[in-house]
Amino acid sequence: MAQKIVLQIEVTCPEDLRAWEEHFYRVGCAVARALAAWFLQHVDERLWREEKPAGWRVVGKRRRTVVARFGEVTIARRLYRDREGEHHFLLDEHLGLESRVVATPEVQEAVVRLAAAVGFAQAAALLAQVTAGVLSAMTVWRMVQRVGARIWAAEAAQARAAYERGEVPPPGERPVERLYVEADGIWVRLQRASEKHLELKVGVAYEGWERLPDRREGYRLVGKRVYVHGHEACDFWEGASLAWFTHWDVRRIQEVVLGGDGAEWIEKGQEVLAQVIRQVDGFHLKRACWRALGGEWGERLYAAIRGGRWAEAQALWATAPRREGKRAQEAARWLAGLLARRAGVDWRVQVTQAPAEARGLGTMEGNLAHLIADRMKGKGRSWSRQGAIHMAKVREQIVNGTLKRWWASPRSRPACAPPRARTRRPRHRRQDDGWLQARLPALQGSYARNPFRPWLEHMLRHRLN
Secondary structure, rough: OOOOOOOOOOOOOOOHHHHHHHHHHHHHHHHHHHHHHHHHHHHHHHHHHOOOOOOEEEEEEEEEEEEEEEEEEEEEEEEEOOOOOOOOOOOHHHOOOOOOOOOOOHHHHHHHHHOOOOOOOOOOHHHHHHOOOOOOOOHHHHHHHHHHHHHHHHHHHHHHHHHHOOOOOOOOOOOEEEEEEEEEEEEEOOOOOOOOEEEEEEEEEEEEEOOOOOOOEEEEEEEEEEEEEEEOOOOHHHHHHHHHHHOHHHHOOOOOEEEEEEOOHHHOOHHHHOOOOEEEEEHHHHHHHHHHHHHHHHHHHHHHHHHHHHHHHHHHHHHOOOOHHHHHHHHHHHHHHHHHHOOOOHHHHHHOOOOOOOOOOHHHHHHHHHHHHHHOOOOOOOHHHHHHHHHHHHHHHHHHOOOHHOOOOOOOOOOOOOOOOOOOOOOOOOOHHHHHHOOHHOOOOOOOOOOHHHHHHHHHHHOOO
């Protein structure tokens, strides 16, 4: 039901005509804060009258200031005690306001999204310009760390439940017959740690390609999901498969095309994923061919390996002149291993029928740049181990479009917690003559043992026994 509200707010004219927009924006925010304070007080009254659980008692009111989009709002809400002695703020629970968090869930999400794109200090400065609330760089940092730690803990708990206790989560609902998976690692600089760098292992899974309109060579990935490994509850591929296969319907997947360089941890993906078609990353293969044989010979060797023409590739490898240098020798050893096991063929050559829009794998370099490097590398940036993992997990959730679910939403918590077994505290019985005893705190404890108080030493020497 609509109500008429009269607010007594003094409105002044801006002294500088050019600052009229900023001036009246702040006036509007002041009105919004006053309306919000009135509204929340009204909600608290309604909850007390209509939705207070049976057995809850009001023990007082407590004030709290939260940062909303239009600035700081101070509210006084009722504090309840339930039958088990636990305390609740019914208004906070219905609004999804977490304890010891200064911002509303909507502001938190906006802050974390901004801090995941730019530095913490820059994010705080931008927020001060476009909102009426003021959040320090340290507060912004704490918000990101809190959400990142929540994501990390939930993922580790899910992995332990699946691989230690055998609690298999339900499969996803998105149908797909062929899944494309690529993986690679990226190093970020550490601070205050024995190691100088940390390798973040990243994977990308997608369903295919879609041509962008009005662009002859423009494509985008369909159904892309990224995964950053950051815990020790399982290895990379176990964590990635758990994250991806609870999104897609694994019962319908017939083939998994796996791309990546020749790193040992990437090769292990063939042991975890089912029906794998392996393709060596084209960027690393071409670079190795160039380093080992040079431009012309390297191009010919790359084309032969990619097309699966092994007789031609072996002949080129036997007759082509080798380049000198350490990098050339390392590339030559790697290529010799590929030729020995006949690896590196394009996945489209290995399958019986590739879709019409099929393209070669090679999205990892761009995804590593957008996901990790743009925010976490360069400009002298360095991270703690946990800070780097938390930021990477936040950016992962942003790309996957699942960041919003890590904040409490209104009415997301039950109004009344399930009853717990009540434990009685043991009572300490006093002696019958206890009421005759007198205590002087100054004569006991560390205060009495201080040798720099002569008056206390005199009292201790002459005290009555």
